[in-house]
Amino acid sequence: MPLDPDSSLSLYLQLADALAGQIEAGTYRPGDRIPSVRKLRDQFGVSLTTVLEACRVLEDRGLIVAKAQSGHYVRPRPPRPRSEPEQSKPTSEAKRVDASLAMKLNLGIGNPQEPTLGAAVQGPELMPIAALNRLLGHVLRHQPTACHSYDAPPGSAALRRSIAQRGADAGYLVGADDIVITSGAKEAVYLSIKAVTRAGDTVAIESPAYYALLEVLGSLGLKALEIASHPRHGINLDDLARALRDQPIAAVALVSNFSNPTGSCMTDGAKRQLVDLLDAHDVPLIEDDVYGELVFEGPRPSAIKAFDQSGGVLYCSSYSKTLSPGLRVGWAIPGRYQNAVELLKLVVNQATAVAPQLALAAFLDSGGCDRHIRRARLMYRNQMTQMIDAVERYFPETTRLTRPEGGHVLWVQLPDGVDAMDLYHAADPLGIRIAPGPMFSPSDGYRNFIRLNTGFPWNETTDHQMATLGSLVAERTSGI
């Protein structure tokens, strides 16, 4: 490759351009070692100084890096940030729900020692286990009779008072008597939906939607109407308004903050508008807010309940995501449906176990909860960043993803034609769990989406699993 000694461009710049051209053409790829300075001297017939000058120019241009005792390497290209999925476009027909898919899949739930990308669960590092154990022991020792007796709805007064005090952070001002303790948020959602619907009714939901909500609708014989939703801002209110005009809708159900699976978070303006819209149609809202406290930065986003004047919002949450899913303690603030929800709670399982309620009340009062959540938010933010980086590093460039600002799930749109169920079946035997998109739709939609759990501290195994998953996606992309 001769250089031109008569050119006005100096030899070292000509050499730098020639090498840059080879890098551009892919002759040397990111991470490759370029020939040694001696070899370049011989190949191009120039002095060592000229080669060293050319290398310095390429380093300045960010194309190569020098490694001590080893030579020059093509700098790995920073991955291009991926775009986000577009607003969803579900069909506008209400459907009966068969949510049995989730039951058939292995999402890796139940063993917090083993990180999973499938189920939306957190690692033990994200739970204040030792403090909660101490308090459980304490209440069992000091209030043994209460802990072993039947409780009755609405549940422990001490816990309801603590929950009511914390409500101001989410913008709702309620008294302890407005709260019904439940066995997790799932039960709160189940009781709330059951309180406001009858079999055959239609419930409008965001799309994609949390799969356990689909299970509730299916088990109550309800139809789901999927409403278009934005991956960052949640449900589309124009589409919802049109649906409310066009057909009878018994209730709306959604996750207001850091939704599952997209991580979307409604703005305050949209929350207020939604309440006004539903009041105008006299339709109740079931608000699931289990992730609101897990905002990565700044104040916790408001609950929709904060804008509710008429009592039409049935607010549901729990301590499963913030403190411990195994204690099974959640709550509902059912507004004007309080009596109905209390009665249903009594019918279904009498009351939530007493010891976890008392231990959590003591933990909340001690200030331990706030300290834990402050620490957990930083960890969740870091874990989300690592997961987004891994998708950008290992998955094909046409992959899209959300950028949640809280919570611990990431919604990934695979390149066109890559089937999430096929990917699930390829990954499962390798011990890699993922939640495939069709779980989140009653109409088998989202076939090229997956949800990734970011609830565990990053480690080498997770990194390796993401690299493997990226290769599985790439294989399926090149086959298209």
Ligand SMILES: Cc1ncc(COP(=O)(O)O)c(C=O)c1O
């Ligand atoms: C949106 C949402 N709601 C509710 C739950 C379940 O909450 P709990 O364990 O308190 O019943 C989950 C768990 O993944 C969730 O993601």
